[in-house]
Amino acid sequence: MTFPNDETGQVLxxxxxxxxxxxxxxxxxxxxLFEQEQQARAMVAHLAEQAPDMQVELVPDELPNVWDVNCTVSMVPSYDAVIAQxxxxxxxxxxFKGYNDGWGIEA
Structure with missing residues (x-):
């Protein structure tokens, strides 16, 4: 299987x-990633309401004053599916004043 020449394609x-x-x-x-815990918590609350079956974890990042919201989705990790998600x-x-910071597979 071949993948496009970008970061997602390289990871796959x-x-x-x-x-x-x-x-x-x-x-x-x-x-x-979020710079304020309150913003991260707001996204977690939103997902709890809108996607109750999704596993969502809020953890402090390794960097000070940064919060991670890790969202786990069960899916076949095709290039198009990962890009869309x-x-x-x-x-x-x-x-919620944050940004997406990539993805990975629990292996």
């Missing part, structure tokens, strides 16, 4: 090379 290619079957459902974690999270995080 590396996962495939590492032996991860990208045709199976995986727990894909999308990372949102990232775009949705970017719009949502922006609404």
């Amino acid at each position: 290619a590396e996962m495939q090379t590492a032996g991860i079957d990208l045709n199976e459902i995986h727990q894909v974690v999308f990372f949102q 990232e775009a949705e999270f970017e719009l949502l995080a922006t609404k």
